[in-house]
Amino acid sequence: xxKYLKQLTSLVAVVAVLFAFTTESMAAKKSKTxxxxxxxxxxxxxxxxxxxxxxxxxxxGNWTGLDVDVCRAVAAAVLGDxxxxxxxxxxxxxxxxxxxxxxxxxxxxxxxxxxxxDADLGVxxxxxxxxxxxxxxxxxxxxxxxxxxxxxxxxACTNIGTTTELNMRDFFNSKGISYEPVAFEKxxxxxxxxxxxxCDTYTTDKSGLAAQRxxxxxxxxxxxxPETISKEPLGPVVRQGDAVWxxxxxxxxxxxxxxxxxxxxxxxxxxxxxxxxxAIKRLVGTEGELGSYLGLDQDWSLRIIKQxxxxxxxxxxxxxxxxxxxxxxxxxxxxxxxxLYTPPAR
Amino acid sequence: MKLxxxxxxxxxxxxxxxxxxFFTMNAQENMGARGLEFGFGFLKTQASFDIQFSLIDYDGSxxxxxxxxxxxxxxxxxxxxxxILATLLGAIVGVARLSPNYLIRKTASFxxxxxxxxxxxLQIFFWYFAALRALPMLEDAPMxxxxxxxxxxxxxxxxxIWTNFDVFFTTIIIAMIVIFFFxxxxxxxxxxxxxxxxxxxxxxxxxxxxxxLTFLIGGVDLSWSFPVIRQMSAxxxxxxxxxKIPPELIALTLALTxxxxxxxxxxVRAGIQGIGKGQKEAAASIGLTQSQVLKLVIMPQALRxxxxxxxxxxxxxxxxxxxxxxxxYPDLVLVFAGTAMMQTGRAIEIVGITMATYxxxxxxxxxxxxxxxxxxxxxxx
Numbered sequence: 001x002x003k004y005l006k007q008l009t010s011l012v013a014v015v016a017v018l019f020a021f022t023t024e025s026m027a028a029k030k031s032k033t034x035x036x037x038x039x040x041x042x043x044x045x046x047x048x049x050x051x052x053x054x055x056x057x058x059x060x061g062n063w064t065g066l067d068v069d070v071c072r073a074v075a076a077a078v079l080g081d082x083x084x085x086x087x088x089x090x091x092x093x094x095x096x097x098x099x100x101x102x103x104x105x106x107x108x109x110x111x112x113x114x115x116x117x118d119a120d121l122g123v124x125x126x127x128x129x130x131x132x133x134x135x136x137x138x139x140x141x142x143x144x145x146x147x148x149x150x151x152x153x154x155x156a157c158t159n160i161g162t163t164t165e166l167n168m169r170d171f172f173n174s175k176g177i178s179y180e181p182v183a184f185e186k187x188x189x190x191x192x193x194x195x196x197x198x199c200d201t202y203t204t205d206k207s208g209l210a211a212q213r214x215x216x217x218x219x220x221x222x223x224x225x226p227e228t229i230s231k232e233p234l235g236p237v238v239r240q241g242d243a244v245w246x247x248x249x250x251x252x253x254x255x256x257x258x259x260x261x262x263x264x265x266x267x268x269x270x271x272x273x274x275x276x277x278x279a280i281k282r283l284v285g286t287e288g289e290l291g292s293y294l295g296l297d298q299d300w301s302l303r304i305i306k307q308x309x310x311x312x313x314x315x316x317x318x319x320x321x322x323x324x325x326x327x328x329x330x331x332x333x334x335x336x337x338x339x340l341y342t343p344p345a346r
Numbered sequence: 347m348k349l350x351x352x353x354x355x356x357x358x359x360x361x362x363x364x365x366x367x368f369f370t371m372n373a374q375e376n377m378g379a380r381g382l383e384f385g386f387g388f389l390k391t392q393a394s395f396d397i398q399f400s401l402i403d404y405d406g407s408x409x410x411x412x413x414x415x416x417x418x419x420x421x422x423x424x425x426x427x428x429x430i431l432a433t434l435l436g437a438i439v440g441v442a443r444l445s446p447n448y449l450i451r452k453t454a455s456f457x458x459x460x461x462x463x464x465x466x467x468l469q470i471f472f473w474y475f476a477a478l479r480a481l482p483m484l485e486d487a488p489m490x491x492x493x494x495x496x497x498x499x500x501x502x503x504x505x506x507i508w509t510n511f512d513v514f515f516t517t518i519i520i521a522m523i524v525i526f527f528f529x530x531x532x533x534x535x536x537x538x539x540x541x542x543x544x545x546x547x548x549x550x551x552x553x554x555x556x557x558x559l560t561f562l563i564g565g566v567d568l569s570w571s572f573p574v575i576r577q578m579s580a581x582x583x584x585x586x587x588x589x590k591i592p593p594e595l596i597a598l599t600l601a602l603t604x605x606x607x608x609x610x611x612x613x614v615r616a617g618i619q620g621i622g623k624g625q626k627e628a629a630a631s632i633g634l635t636q637s638q639v640l641k642l643v644i645m646p647q648a649l650r651x652x653x654x655x656x657x658x659x660x661x662x663x664x665x666x667x668x669x670x671x672x673x674x675y676p677d678l679v680l681v682f683a684g685t686a687m688m689q690t691g692r693a694i695e696i697v698g699i700t701m702a703t704y705x706x707x708x709x710x711x712x713x714x715x716x717x718x719x720x721x722x723x724x725x726x727x
Contacts, residue, residue, distance in 0.1 A: 092688065093684055093687065093688050096688075096691060097693050100382070101376075117691070120690075120691055121382075121691040122377075122382045122691075138579075139581055139582075141580060141581045142579040142580050142581040142582050143579055143580030143581070144579050144580075149579060150578075151578040151579070151584075152578075152584075153576070153578060153584030153585075153586070154578060154582075154584070155499060155584075157674075160680060160684045160685045160688065161684060161685055161687075161688030161689075162688070165395045165396075165685060165689075166394050166395055166689070168396075169394060169395060169396050169406045173406075179396075180398055181395075181396045181397070181398050182398055182594075182674050183398070183674055183676070183680070183685065184672075184673070184674045185671050185672065185674075185680070185684060186672075189672065189673070189674070192475055193475075193674070196475070196479040196498065197479075197483055197498050197499075198479075198498060198499060198593065200578065200579075200582045241379055
């Protein structure tokens with residue numbers, strides 16, 4: 001008799017749990033990170049220590065950049081205000097520890113998505129906001145126009161703690177060229193050392209090279225070689241173990257990209273509410289219940305588009321108009337020959 | 347009664363165990379929650395990154411353990427050179443501080459006050475980015491001593507090429523052992539018979555003569571590889587052959603030495619001033635020469651005052667060498683707690699190993715210096 005009673009209670013418990021899951025899906029969406037963020041009133045975002053175009057602070061301490069806009073989009077979606085972000089500048093070495101230890105909730109710091117990082121560091125990459133590749137910068141007066149002109153004994157300045165160090169070895173090894181790696185902890189010191197003549201070449205992601213070139217004494221004395229020696233898909237990263245937060249960050253980025261695809265911008269977002277296209281209506285929140293799936297309200301995506309803008313606006317503002325990389329290349333919407341192709345927001 | 351004595355000890359111990367236990371549990375729990383595993387297996391995997399400057403054979407196909415060793419040796423190298431140079435310079439500047447010559451005395455105090463009061467990191471940046479950067483490019487560098495070049499990319503010197511180096515090295519060790527026993531014998535003879543042997547001259551001739559002999563009969567030979575300039579592109583050059591000392595090592599050694607010298611110099615000055623004037627006068631009155639007074643009376647007593655604080659400076663220099671990371675000198679912190687930590691993501695393990703390593707080095711230096719201090723301490727008979 002008691003035996004059955006025991007089984008009966010466990011059955012009731014299981015049913016209760018299942019019931020709780022089905023009816024309280026909204027509450028379950030309240031992830032720990034989301035709850036903490038709403039309680040604090042700001043999104044904690046890890047960025048670089050200063051990379052023009054991606055994450056850079058002006059004299060007044062205002063952060064701008066393509067990576068910065070991802071965090072602003074999340075703040076707009078979650079807190080309703082794109083300015084409610086607390087930025088933490090991190091070195092390449094510190095970034096993952098800062099994320100896994102809970103010091104920041106989003107790492108948006110020109111970080112390359114690789115298998116070992118995704119699987120072994122306790123973090124999850126949510127998407128790609130910039131398709132990049134590693135390249136080399138040289139002095140124009142060296143007469144070098146291609147990496148095939150590199151000779152034994154070349155010294156290369158770079159940062160520690162990045163995929164750059166590994167790619168560099170693969171590249172020089174495969175070419176059979178002996179080289180001297182000079183690796184610094186901070187980007188500013190790499191620039192200073194290369195600029196003064198300590199190294200013959202400076203190697204990092206091409207976007208980084210284009211941005212850092214502006215910091216040289218005479219930017220026009222330097223050029224980036226055409227070759228790209230690696231794939232560097234850069235994107236935002238979150239801690240493992242909070243699937244809802246992961247989804248929120250992923251879809252905040254996707255909304256920016258899809259908004260550009262459908263021609264929704266910060267300027268015309270309100271007018272688009274009356275659009276006939278259901279895909280557009282979903283993005284501006286007049287159709288469907290996309291927000292509730294993420295534990296957010298109905299206007300979350302509209303706020304992103306209105307306050308931060310679509311991906312194209314962000315690119316133009318941060319990367320193109322600043323003269324870093326006017327040509328969008330692979331970082332264009334797939335319908336325009338680029339690689340930006342997001343799953344549909346529906 | 348006994349319990350009363352032990353109880354506080356036990357409670358303290360319990361407290362320490364609990365605190366450590368809490369941190370371990372906390373770390374384990376959080377790592378588990380993030381799917382991270384604790385372990386040292388990564389040390390055996392391939393490092394895949396190259397290191398600029400290494401004392402042992404290393405490239406990216408070696409393991410992380412080997413990379414750790416490279417970093418450790420680079421740290422020990424800079425600490426070793428720094429300690430020796432700072433001690434020599436410190437002794438000179440310390441004595442100069444007490445010089446009767448006004449100019450020498452003031453120059454020494456100015457040097458001490460200047461370098462002691464500027465943060466070390468700033469000095470490292472100064473030597474690396476301001477001073478060394480003023481050096482010429484390779485193609486413009488003048489030849490020094492008919493063989494070497496001091497350039498923006500480092501110091502290029504001739505490299506020795508040995509044949510049968512092991513024979514040569516063994517002979518040096520043998521020579522040192524012989525000198526040790528000879529010195530003991532000479533001291534005994536002086537104590538028993540009052541005769542003084544010319545210890546210094548005989549020791550020196552053993553030390554130089556024995557290894558030289560190996561060149562004649564041991565098959566040891568030494569030739570030099572000279573650096574030869576080669577053009578890589580329209581504007582960049584490199585040197586083939588020879589030995590390259592990177593500018594990072596030079597800047598770091600310079601900064602550490604000049605900074606630590608000031609503290610050691612002050613220790614030396616304090617040590618000498620700590621000996622009463624009467625000692626000097628008494629020694630002179632029994633007919634000892636000026637150098638004998640210093641060597642036999644002043645210094646043995648002054649050393650007792652100088653050694654303990656100087657040990658501290660040795661430890662500081664070693665620990666300060668970790669600032670190398672700022673200027674790309676591949677020391678333990680840059681290679682292991684930097685690149686290796688980043689590539690593997692094993693923050694807790696790597697920081698743990700690095701901390702244990704510095705602790706071991708520091709305790710090792712303390713042990714050595716304490717032993718020396720005991721040896722020169724007053725022995726009550």
